[in-house]
Amino acid sequence: MINLLMNCFYMILLFIIFFFLSIFLNLMNLSYMWEWMLFNFNGMNVEYFILIDWISSVFISVVMLISSAIMLYSMIYMKDEIYLSRFTWLLNLFIMSMILMIISPNLISILFGWDGLGLVSYCLVIYYQNYLSYNSGMVTILCNRIGDIGLLMVIGIMCMIGSWKMYFLNNNYLFILIMIFLASITKSAQIPFSVWLPMAMAAPTPVSSLVHSSTLVTAGVYLMIRFSKFFMSTSVINILLYCSILTMFMSGLMANFENDFKKVIALSTLSQLGLMMMILSLGMGLLSFFHLLTHAIFKSLLFMCAGIMIHLMNNNQDIRFSGNLNEYIPFTMMSFYICNLSLVGFPFLSGFYSKDLIMEMIYMMKMNLFLGGMSLLSLSFTLSYSLRLFYLIFFCQAKGLSFYYYKENMLMNFSMLILMILSLFEGSVMMWLFFFDNYFLFMEVFVKLITFVMLILGMVMFIMFMKNFLNLYFFSFFFSSMWFLNYMYFWNYKFYLIYGMSLSKFDNSWVEFMGKNFLLDIFKNMKIYMNMYKIFMFIFINLIYVVMLYFLI
Template sequence: MSWKIKLHLSSLVFLCFSSFSLLMFSVWFLSSNIVNVIEWEFICLNSCSIVVSFIFDWMSLMFLSFVFFISAMVLFYSGDYMLGDLNFNRFMYLVLCFVASMGALIISPNLISILLGWDGLGLVSYALVIYYSNEKSANAGMLTVLSNRVGDVAILLSIALMFNMGGWNFFNYTSYMGDSSLGTILKFLIVLAAMTKSAQIPFSAWLPAAMAAPTPVSSLVHSSTLVTAGVYLLIRFSAAFNNSSVQSFLLIISCLTMFMAGLGANFEYDLKKIIALSTLSQLGVMISILSLGFADLAFFHLLSHALFKALLFMCAGVIIHNVKEYQDIRCMGGMVEFMPITSMCMNLANLALCGMPFLAGFYSKDMILEVAFMSEINFISFILFALATGLTVCYTFRLIYYSLSGSFNLGGLSVIADNSTVMTNPMVGLSVGAIVGGCFLSWLIFPEPYMICMGVEFKMLPLLVSGLGGFIGYMTNIMSVNFKLKSLFLYKSVVVMGSMWFMPFLSTFGLNLSSLKSSQMFMKSGDGGWSEFYGGQGIYSFVSSGSSYFQVFQDNSVKIFMKIFMIWLIILFFII
């Protein structure tokens, strides 16, 4: 047995066993209300201890269990997807480092130790996005890492501000972060870090660009690791946000993000980017309900969403593999006749994403919408919630029409079939999670049900909006196939709605071009100009010339002393 196969199998066994064990421990901790904290003092500075902390409660253990389970399925799936890759070992090590970084972030209640996992996610995600060495991957990786560096700086500034509180264990200080100026700045920095990691407006451009990574990486990133790190950080800090101005800011940003992502997905033709935009929309749903004060609901949706989103990316990867590596959904169609297992799993994931009753997404999304409609939200947020729900069903049915049903649009081909059990077996395993995961989590996290008090029209609104969105999505795309040139009359509107409101342009050409020009000017006039003249080079030339004079004096030359003696005589003569 080769080293590659040994590494693959040992990683799978370890992750599966760890996932099951952690799930059992999380259920025990949840029922017994147990929280274990382990601290290791690294250094003490001015009575402020730098401590590496680990917290083991039901939330961290359950999230870690889901991360390990999805990672095991992704690695199993990668055994065939990355089979022809020459650097399979490097890919395995990168994925395992990625999972380890997410695990360090999950179990860290301390900003010092959480920075290890936070920066590890950013670094390894960059290495995975540029895994395919080409110009597109390099550009996407640079956009990803620069966007995430903003959040890293926010975490570093938060560490500096929390120094005044006497420690960095935010579990001890979240209740003391009031509306003082220091507490408000600290909360906005945490929100900024979460917005960059979870790709909220205006940092949304890197999420679709990160699709340059291999599909197994996309399945892991968009389900339970990188993009959920910001939401998890906000959940941990949720006690500090109650009744503060940060909640209103988060609500507006998250509602705009989920509406923008749903709108853009209806005009996108790249299969992976459509699913990435759906992830962006669901992240907006999580953060919006968290901003209303329901952190447990946000965590519930985070876990249920991870199951069917990983499944959706795996199905997309199998389809892309079979249609000659095309990602344009217009080159697909009729896949249900050739790939029944993949089509079944993909439809299951799509219906769970739409919130079909009794699937995983229904239990979390339906409760989120009902609680949001009962809360004191403004009319704009209410409209954005309803529109985002309809747009989700709309782009989902559009995706089903173009890829699974409809007419077969691929040209010459060899074989399209579900002939790889290595890729279909983990999909079936995640399909079970997409079916029963929602009710299982609902019974665990909410043993006492929420009290929902609302009118019939509000209760029926999600169902009405979803049905209307699915009908519009399917009929519009049937009409667009028959009347292709009609969209040219609305070209400008389509460009605005389908371009994520020009955010990729602003994040790359617009912002970076102006910042690079200004930085070049500052470098020429500052660092390479006056600063260099009066700074390093100026001091160097002054010290060098002065040392040469002192060297002459130290040579004890008679001529020098005679010249100095004559100068002193002349000075004394004029003085007298």
């Protein structure tokens, strides 16, 4: 317990230092870079870089503030945990890995923080050590390893250039950019790698609050923001636009059918990540970073409120059984109400400044009508699932469960109070300090009213979903199952898994002792797998993705 308190104190101190440092660097237009040569290999310098500019400083300050609030929250939430010191060490390692990634502009130095995030996130997801946690942890780390392989391939291929510095790249190295793009979309859970994010909810709630607000899922967005200038002249950025808008649409629609409390919030995170990637792919990385900062505050508070509500409901996460909770935990419900309004983009809360600016920039662009419509529908879905969550928790009667005795704790309330105040004022403070000079728009009234019309449509959708307008079993099952992406992985991976198991016999004995039995085993396993239905599904799914990539490029 004392370790958590000391960590909280040091993190608040670091938050103050880095926040004022970011203001200074922004006003003076300064940045500092340190370089250490670790060793020289075959004419190449393996160097470790540290870049301190206002972007990295303000991001570190936000991570430190959220981490300090979560440490205070965990002192009460995890007080009955036997291995509390292990939990504290894992959180510290996770925060340290994120900071290493934030301050690293070089691919070699990025790898230290990048792999640390993947490994420690796996340890945190399987923290409760049950069947669900192990499954979720394996899906999380395997999806993230796909992106890590992309980063490792970039490091290997850039040996041809003679340096791992990104500014030596030119437009001829399209494959390198594709691999960096792959690393970014796996870590930020864009389509088709969106499966792992809702499954990672098996972690403890303080971990979910940290991982899905400002650290792991934003690492991919931050990497793309840093390297966005290299992508703008290539066709990779068009693929990112399609992936991000599809992710926004899918996660927003799925959240309207989901009943697990933490999964609804995870899907809202996925929707906001799609929004960040969308505006980034349109050439406004700084605006994407602005939304990343505002989203981190209210999303961490949203998870904190969810943890208290789950405890009150006797560890039940089904929102259909909850209701009328404002009579039992008024401060928590007030915090939940404010951060939910900030998520929707209610005027003059923190989420409004970034979301409204993003939508206005989209209206000013020459965007495809279909993509523009999808992004506007995703905006309506955000209001729809937020109203649904709010209605079920506030105004419905609790069903089927007796309330667990719970009394609000002052320390937890204090940690939430900090984030609640920031959810009110952070957007305006960040706007005036860092972003006001970059974006100032003037548009006609009827264009400005498009957002208002889409919000009214979101209210209509909320009524339709509550009235079970799509009450057909197939629709509900399809919309709430991540569009069968997990089955796509199963069909695609099964052939390679069987083939890999056959090839693993190389490791068990020498090749010459295997003889023809090795080939016979391969053909026998392939014969078991290759019936007509599975061949058709395997070819059909891969063909769809190949055709999509061809037309997008």
